[in-house]
Amino acid sequence: MKKMLLLVLSLVLVMVISTACGNNEPAAPAPTPDPEPEVEAEVEEVEEEVEEEIEEVGDDFMAITLRLSEVHAGEHHPANVGHLEFARLANERTNGAVHVELHYGGTLGSESEVMDQVQMGTIEMIRLPVPIIANVEDRFNALFMPGVWDNRDSMFAALDGEIGEYFAEMLREHDMYILAWHDAGARSLYNSVRPIYTPEDLEGLRIRMQEAPLMIRLMELMGGTPVPMGPAEVYTAIQTGLVDGAENNWPSYVTSFSHHEVAQYFTENEHARAPEAVVISLRVWESMPPAQQEILRQAAIEGAMAQRTAWARVEQEAEAEAVEAGVYVVRLTPEQHQAFTDRIMPIWDDFPELADLIQMIRDAQ
Secondary structure, X not given: XXXXXXXXXXXXXXXXXXXXXXXXXXXXXXXXXXXXXXXXXXXHHHHHHHHHHHHHHOOOOOOEEEEEEOOOOXXXXXXXXXXXXXXXXXXXXXXXXXXXXXXXXXXXXOHHHHHHHHHHOOOOEEEEEHHHHOOOOHHHHHHOOOOOOOOHXXXXXXXXXXXXXXHHHHHHHHOEEEEEEEOOOEEEEEEXXXXXXXXXXXXXXXXXXXXXXXHHHHHHHHOOEEEEOOHHHHHHHHHHOOOOEEEEOHHHHHHHOOHHHOOOEEEEEEEEEOOEEEEEEHXXXXXXXXXXXXXXXXXXXXXXXXXXXXXXXXXXXXHHHHHHOOOEEEOOOXXXXXXXXXXXXXXXXXXXXXXXXXHHHHHOO
């Protein structure tokens, strides 16, 4: 658009100068006034008009396709509801310049595998659980420590403000940037062997955990045997007895992975609550004009709001579906819940370097 306007300016200048200076009639014998001041005035007027039009047009958008990796399958999963809203808004508000290509069901690879590619810029975007990010930046463990969040509302009050911005800037050190935060609910235990009422009931059970040191340590403290494993492998691993169970939220247990079909005992102990981040490659992010960055950031935030709304609904639906399918749900008493908390709280002692950061998070709620 700017190039076109500058071309128009050039043509106008030629016409003005030709009119003022160029004709085929003989010159009059009497001297005439110098035409240059008049020409310069007209040129200046045209320049001002073009500059005003350029300001109104603004920066052009960079045409780009953003591949967004997601392990959860199905467009109705809350994560994908959020991604699709983000994709719609980003495309609409950039007049089609940005095309978000959603790859769900883990088709591009596991979360850890794709994160490596996002850092290199070979894949543009991914939604990442905090424990996975902590594999490249230890300070993200503070967002996942047991007891760090009072509840869901206080967590997002902090993440949608300065705390979220602080961690987004931190991730720049690892060639990634956070656009928005998703809800991942609270994580609880489930297995195929027996109901779990106390930490002692976990003894001897092999429980799949996310591939993150904090998560592995968490299960050790609770009393089970942690088995790090990617999410796509868990169903078959439980079915074949390679592991006895896993831990996750209601929608993942039922809607995403159908683990309720092979692990019928669910204990609502809620041992951890963590957000998830919508992440973009820093190389890709910094290649865009600032105006386009701001549009993408706002679209991602609005997509995250859609995800959180969908999450609250799907969480209830998933629990109801599990109960109807015959899942045995253990709802702990306050005393039983405290027994799990007492077991896992010493994990704070394993991360003394996070004490100040944890306090900052607590103060922001």
